[in-house]
Amino acid sequence: MDPEKLKDIEKKWQKRWKEAGIFEADVDRSKEKFFLAHAYPYPSGPTHHGHARAYLFDDAIARYKRMKGFNVLYPMGWHCTGNPAMIKAEKIHRGDRETIEKLKEAGVPEEEVVKLKDPYKYVRFFATESDLSYKSCLETVGCSIDWRREFMTIDDSYKKFIQWQYSRLKELGYVQQKEYPVVWCPVQEMPLGDNDVEDESQGAKVEEYVAYKFKIEVDGKEVLLPAATLRPETVYGVTNMFLNPELDYVVAGVDDERWLLSRGAYEKMKYQREDVSPIEEFSAEDIIGSYCKNPVTKRDVIILPADFVKGDSATGVVMSVPAHAPYDHIAIEELKKRKDVLKKYDIGEDELDFDYIGLIDLEGYGKYPAVEVVEEMGIKVLDEDKLKKATKEVYRKEFHKGTLREITAYPGKKVDEIKDKVKEDMLARGLAEIYYDTSKPVVCKCGAIGVIKLVDDQWFLKYSDRKWKDMSLDLLEGADVVPDKYRKELEYYLDEWMGDKPCARKKTLGTELPFDKDWMVEPLSDSTVYMAYYTVSKTINQENIEAERLDGSVFDYVFWGKGEPENCKVEKDILKEMREEFLYWYPIDMRIAGTEHLSNHLSFMIFHHAALFDESKWPRGITIHGMVLDEDGNKVSASKGNGYNMKEIAKGGSIDAMRLGMYAKSSPWDDIKFGKKEVDRTIENISSRFQKMLKYVMIEGAEEDTKDVLDRWILSKMQRHTKNTEDAMERLELMEAVNHAFYAVFNDVKDYINKKESPNRRVFKKVIKTWIRILAPFAPHLCEELWKKTGGDGFVSQAEWPEVDSDVIDQAAERGVELGNTVEGDIREIKDITGLEKPEQIRLVVSAEWKRKMKSAVEEGKDLSELMEKDMFRKQGKRAAHYFQELKGEHEREGTMDVEEELQALEEMKEWFEEMFQAEVVVEREEKSQEDKAGKARPGKPAIVLKN
């Protein structure tokens, strides 16, 4: 085959596979089934080689299992519900230049870009309808998928499936409604996840502040100063308040009270409470220097000016606890130096001379831990970064180790145990209110400032439910997790980390909640048991079953065997077929996803299966894949443009080479550094190996009646390679498998060909046919071609995996060739050291029988005097004693060859030595040798004599 053609065979075989439909899987009760499903992709943009790697993991497994005789179901669908595509489409609609440029750069034709302003067109484009799509990617790399089962989560029929699930989950009590704070975009009116906000806003969390209502009278009317804190217990240590005179404040009506808030806080407050009424402007300057009353301690504290108080964080009213808050301490110290400011607000110096109030006992610290930490760290001025560190330090220690003092209502209690109780008590007594804010400012990708909205009728999945958790843990226990190191992490998520999860939102691409049409099922929550849908999607697609007919009773029957087929709107025999498919294929044997999905998709899958299906239908295996990084260690992604689209690869080079390169790089679950340059290099390198492989495969060889040591050796090694590949595949260690099936075989075949003048035709043919088959899961296109060229029947994709025959394993031959290699190395070394460049003769002296006897005797633990009683050894005299000492010193080496075996092996490899060193080679027995050095011969290590 022309080297240039390597890439052409890929398309050819993909076409033939498709025509023959060999990856289409139907119920076949005569075969054991294997059902694997990868996380279906979310088509948010163009694909790249990072995606390819993830799916190639599945493909190798699917192909291997097929060859091992399993009926393999390997389907794919498209997760189109969600926001990213919607947001992108909107941006295109608005004409956002960056978005449009990026898409063009990624290869979307100009005239197409405009069309993508429709979110449905957008997802279709990247799911299936373009060269940049996931489907194109999967097809181009040769994934052996049953495409008849393909579906999109925005299909009406799939929505029916989701509605069935949620109706049933609600009936089971796992879906409930309650109040919940979410980060919210006031413009788009929807909750914001990390994907929806600008980069610098990512990671923002909802923080629950306790706002203590300090009291002050202004113009005869009471105004409350809601001082927001994350440490409610510190209210006992307040010495003063801080307001920022520069900041815009308002007084708002909240319930029947009047609250002082920064304008920002007021705007945000409206989303959290219904009873916030219009406002009047207020200048903080009016009350700075006055006193207000601590609602808990009833103590009057002074209000001080502070320019560090921010308008976009919390309430704009800050209570100061200098004994435990480094920031407050430094602020007071700083203020003491600002005579001008004090004068401006008419604050006497003595008014700042108050004692701090320590309220937490902390081992190793005095009354005021904050002051000590600040001193330790050498902080003298308002240095934000340093103070942040100091605050963290103090908080960590006090929270974990501190106990409250007598001045609080909770003397002796540990802070971490009492914190929530303090909050509850204060709220109950009406002294404080909850105020939510984001942990840092949030800017939505639409440009709006994010707020916290208190949704009062939020639908939840009750993942906190103990019984549900326990069932999920049972499921996990019965499932294989590969690699098992992730089991602990999953356990932790299921058992502890998972809490109630909002499962619906107001605006998204997706499915309406069946029992509350104002809500859409949140996109992660519609992707939990979709694997079950693959078992029926084939029938739904083929029979064109309209969505209206797929009501709950259909799925009740198909998945649960509940109810009567007669009552369904789908024909009875079709329904039975669906039921049959489900019963045959389910449960799923292997569910594959990335590490980033452990805490969501995979955990949800476990929860929902546990809730909806009985134990016999619970997933049997969870497998994790790693991701692809570029040379700088960044994730390969569409937005960075650091990945290859598969079409580019297919045009320029061999997909199979890329596949092998990816498999060989590291275990499937580890991340690999595989940037574009390295992809190029790898493809080039492996392609050239392919060319050599092609050459080897086509060697005819010669008809020979007997098998020499090399023949027996290569046959034996092929058994081992097959076995090793198989073992590795059973553990999903693709890297190891490829190392055996490709590199190790390659090296052995190369060796064999180098050492033999001409291969033994029958032996070589057998070797090649084995090789092609064990390589087929990894480089399927090439192997199909070779299979055909070497006269294989049908598709290698459907060929049987070679049976391992342990009778063919020939240890003597393996030892023989190994001996040959050692001798070769030794000869080389001797040549090097002695400078005898071109010896005319090489004598190989095989060690004497008695040495072998002595060796095994020593291994059995015999001592010298015992041995010397025997004639055989006594005859040797001193030599025997010396050798005995030597044997005692060396650690045992197993598998001693006997004299005849060693002689034969060396004789058989004589020609090869002669060829290699261009010298006459003589093999002889130690007993018969005239050479002085003959005595150096050891079992398995002949004496070597070079002669000029």
Add this chain to the structure above:
RNA sequence: GCGGGGGUACCCAAGCGGCCGAAGGGGCAGCGUUGAGGGCGCUGUGCACGUAGGUGCUUCGUGAGUUCGAAUCUCACCCCCCGCACCA
């Protein structure tokens, strides 16, 4: 902070108590082939010494320990990565 995973020679990456100076791949070097380059084949690739296949020293993040013996086990320390949700 919580939870999980890691640090192996120039690089990637296996190994997880003795067979480990440490698989495999890449890179690099030498030799051969070739019209040079490339490619291909062979060989080498911790250091030192050696005119006979050897010997000595040294190495698996750092330090200490267990053991006849440690890259592998224990402890402490340093460093790196991932997830922390309502978002795919």
